Amino acid sequence: MxxxxxxxxxxxxxxxxxxxxxxxxxxxxxxxxxxxxxxxxxxxRPNTRAQSLATGRSMAIGHVIPISTNHEMMNPVFGDFIGGAGEIYARAGYDMMLSVVPDDAEDGAYRSMAQRNSVDGIVIHGPRRDDPRIALLKEVGLPFIVHGRAPVDDTDYSYVDVNNRRAFERATLHLADLGHTRMALLNGLESMDFAIRRREGFEAALKDRGLPFLPQFHRSEEMTESYGYQAAREMLAQPDPPTAFLVSSLITAMGVRRAVEERGLQMGRDISIITHDDDLGYFKNGGEVPVFTATRSSVREAGRITAEMLLGLIDTPQNGPRQHIMEADLTLGLSTGPAPR
The missing domain is CATH 1.10.260.40 (lambda repressor-like DNA-binding domains)
Known part of the structure; x- marks a missing residue:
């Protein structure tokens, strides 16, 4: 038809x-x-070529994925985000252009897309401290939205982000309310903006309750299961181990749980764990009752919101930067309980 x-x-x-x-x-x-x-x-399905000829647009959205020794973006979270964004692109007759490039070729990929008019807009993934890509895309004139935020002027560009600082502040306060005073933070890479904000929330809550930040109970690494296992194993072997862990991903939390059970301890009774849960479509935090108490936010929904905002920015660029902050829910599961005496 x-x-x-x-x-x-x-x-x-x-x-x-x-x-x-x-x-x-x-x-x-x-x-x-x-x-x-x-x-x-x-x-x-709309004829993309006909639309392109009629509108002068490419009818494509670009996603540049750098190949890196760290895989913070090439993980299940990225797949769910693309799934949500893809729903919106398809509905509007847009294609998606994924460009996988070496780390040092990322700038060139953006400039090439702009010069060839191969995309109408860009989504920036994994914003970092002092991220240069924001200034670059302003320079080349491509509409863009950041999935996340960078520690630059928050009013100066478009983004969709989770309130990571507030999410981890609430989680830490919940552990403090349960009587925990020795809390460990297993964070993501703190060169990434989301991890910076999560640590800020953790430290703010400790300060609010008059509790010290304990450096021996802090780690910042790529969010893998083995990272959670090794870090928790080392911390639990100390003379005064932590009684609670705040963890940046569900995958890492599974490693913490393995270390806890290996020592003959029970999660939720002897050790409490709160994790961030990205509510992935195929990697759920248990059934009706969550396994882990978690700060929960849907990555797929973030993809949908990002795509809708970017298409709106392409249609009406004169409306200026647009921002959307998603609040994470704190959902109670089986992994938390009062601090052991």
Whole structure:
């Protein structure tokens, strides 16, 4: 079925159908839903080449993935984010361009995309301290949104992020309320912005409760299961071990649990664990009752929001930078309990 046939089937003009599928704000929401439902029913996909010729756009969104010795972005979280963003791109008739490049070729990839007009916008992943990509994309003039934030002027660019500082502050306060005074932080790489903010939240909560930051109970590494296991194993072997762990990923928390059980301790009774849970589609934190108490936020939903905001920025760039902060839920599971006496 082509656009003309779909429009005739709906009793609408081709222009209205096209605008509904491309997310134009002037289309009535009920009409938009009816058009999208009909397009899905008849397996209609817009002709990307025709759209490109008509609009002067490439009808593609770029994602540049650097090859690195650290794999903070090439993990299950990235897959779920792309899944959410891809839903929105497909609905609007956009393709996704993934470019995998060496770390030192990332700048060149952005400049090439801009010069060749191969994409209409860019999503920046894994923002770092003093991230140069924000200034670069402003220079080349490509619309972009950062998934996360960088410690630069937060009003000066578009981003979608989780309130990581507040999430870990709430988690630490919860452990303090349970009587824990010796808490370990197993953070992600603290060259990454999300990890910087999580540590800030952890330290702020300790200060609020008059508790010390204990350097021997702090680690910052790539978030793997073996990292959680080794770090927890070493800490639990100390004369005064931590009674609680605050962990930056569900995968790492599984390693902590392995170390806890290896020592014959029970999670939730002898040792408490709170982790961040990205609510991945195929990697769930238990069933109806979560295994781990967690700060929970959907990466797939972040992908959807990022894609919608970027397409809006492409359509109306004059509206300026757009920001969206997602609050994480603190969900109680089986992994936390009062500090042991």
């Amino acid at each position: 082509n656009l003309k046939e779909l429009a005739a089937n709906l009793g609408l003009s081709q222009t209205t159908v096209s605008r509904a599928l491309n997310g134009y704000p002037e289309v009535n929401e009920d009409t938009r839903k009816r058009v999208i439902a009909a397009a899905s029913q008849h397996n209609y």
